[in-house]
Amino acid sequence: MMKLSSFSSFAVSLFYEIMNIWNTTSDFILLGLFHHTEAHLFLFSMVLTIAFGSLMGNALMILLIHQDVRLHTPMYFLLSQLSLMDMMLISTIVPKMAADYLSGKKSISPAGCGLQIFFFITLEGSECFLLASMSYDRYVAVCHPLRYPVLMSWQLCLRMTVGSWSLGAADGLMQAAATLSFPFCGAHEINHFFCEAPTLVRLACADTFVFEYVMYICCVLMLLVPFSLILISYSLILAAVLQMHSREARKKAFATCSSHLSVVGLFYGAAIFIYMRPKSYRSANHDKIVSVFYTIFTPLLNPIIYSMRNSEVKGALRKCMGQCAALHHK
Numbered sequence: 001m002m003k004l005s006s007f008s009s010f011a012v013s014l015f016y017e018i019m020n021i022w023n024t025t026s027d028f029i030l031l032g033l034f035h036h037t038e039a040h041l042f043l044f045s046m047v048l049t050i051a052f053g054s055l056m057g058n059a060l061m062i063l064l065i066h067q068d069v070r071l072h073t074p075m076y077f078l079l080s081q082l083s084l085m086d087m088m089l090i091s092t093i094v095p096k097m098a099a100d101y102l103s104g105k106k107s108i109s110p111a112g113c114g115l116q117i118f119f120f121i122t123l124e125g126s127e128c129f130l131l132a133s134m135s136y137d138r139y140v141a142v143c144h145p146l147r148y149p150v151l152m153s154w155q156l157c158l159r160m161t162v163g164s165w166s167l168g169a170a171d172g173l174m175q176a177a178a179t180l181s182f183p184f185c186g187a188h189e190i191n192h193f194f195c196e197a198p199t200l201v202r203l204a205c206a207d208t209f210v211f212e213y214v215m216y217i218c219c220v221l222m223l224l225v226p227f228s229l230i231l232i233s234y235s236l237i238l239a240a241v242l243q244m245h246s247r248e249a250r251k252k253a254f255a256t257c258s259s260h261l262s263v264v265g266l267f268y269g270a271a272i273f274i275y276m277r278p279k280s281y282r283s284a285n286h287d288k289i290v291s292v293f294y295t296i297f298t299p300l301l302n303p304i305i306y307s308m309r310n311s312e313v314k315g316a317l318r319k320c321m322g323q324c325a326a327l328h329h330k
Contacts, residue, residue, distance in 0.1 A: 030107075037280040061306065064316045138237060227268050
């Protein structure tokens with residue numbers, strides 16, 4: 001009881017401290033990604049189209065997994081969580097960016113900035129651990145198929161999912177609170193299209209060495225540790241696949257695992273580029289371009305990769321389309 005009480009008091013005091021910081025800090029200005037030119041208007045339209053397609057694609061994946069009984073397995077449950085994270089990520093970034101560009105009002109309150117950092121870090125961190133969980137699922141399915149119901153039980157699947165969300169949320173809360181605890185000077189202009197911790201820290205008037213060092217350690221834990229587990233899992237999978245005698249089994253295993261590795265490579269490559277580069281090599285324009293890639297483009301690629309390379313998902317889609325056609329005729 002004492003531990004619970006002390007934790008509750010710490011959470012309450014942290015909440016009031018964050019609210020006090022937000023109330024005493026003036027609004028930030030997001031410089032955005034596009035200018036009001038014909039070329040940038042075209043690019044803006046493309047980004048909106050891609051974001052909308054990503055939302056529809058991930059929503060369709062969740063619907064198919066929920067509706068088709070054949071997809072009620074731990075693997076597809078984890079995939080539905082990945083689609084949910086991608087939908088939330090786009091909803092956190094794109095609406096504000098679009099509203100700022102169309103209205104010309106580029107200000108964002110400290111509370112809004114803190115919420116963007118919290119949700120962004122939460123979703124990115126959760127996806128790191130979720131991809132590691134998915135790699136373990138594939139390792140068990142390929143290397144120990146007969147023991148799959150035991151080694152990858154629903155109970156373990158739910159624990160890994162809850163753990164992924166919890167670790168991501170803890171990191172998001174700490175980074176949002178720590179980033180906005182600094183005093184900011186100048187015009188409060190953020191050379192980005194959303195509030196991202198590394199970009200916001202550059203505006204701080206105080207020494208941020210300790211925070212950047214801690215953030216680097218967090219990045220090692222949130223990025224490199226899951227990434228190492230993923231590499232180990234797929235190394236073991238590759239060794240097992242090469243020993244398979246059935247050509248069809250090898251082909252199916254390679255197809256499934258290559259799609260997973262494509263998602264992992266795109267996601268981790270961009271995240272490591274943003275968060276683990278030395279400060280002297282950072283460029284605001286490069287950061288914005290890479291951020292567009294893994295906040296808008298990658299969520300679109302996930303459902304495409306998993307649907308085009310997966311016969312079970314394509315079968316569920318054909319079944320769903322057949323049911324919709326039957327209802328239309330009726």
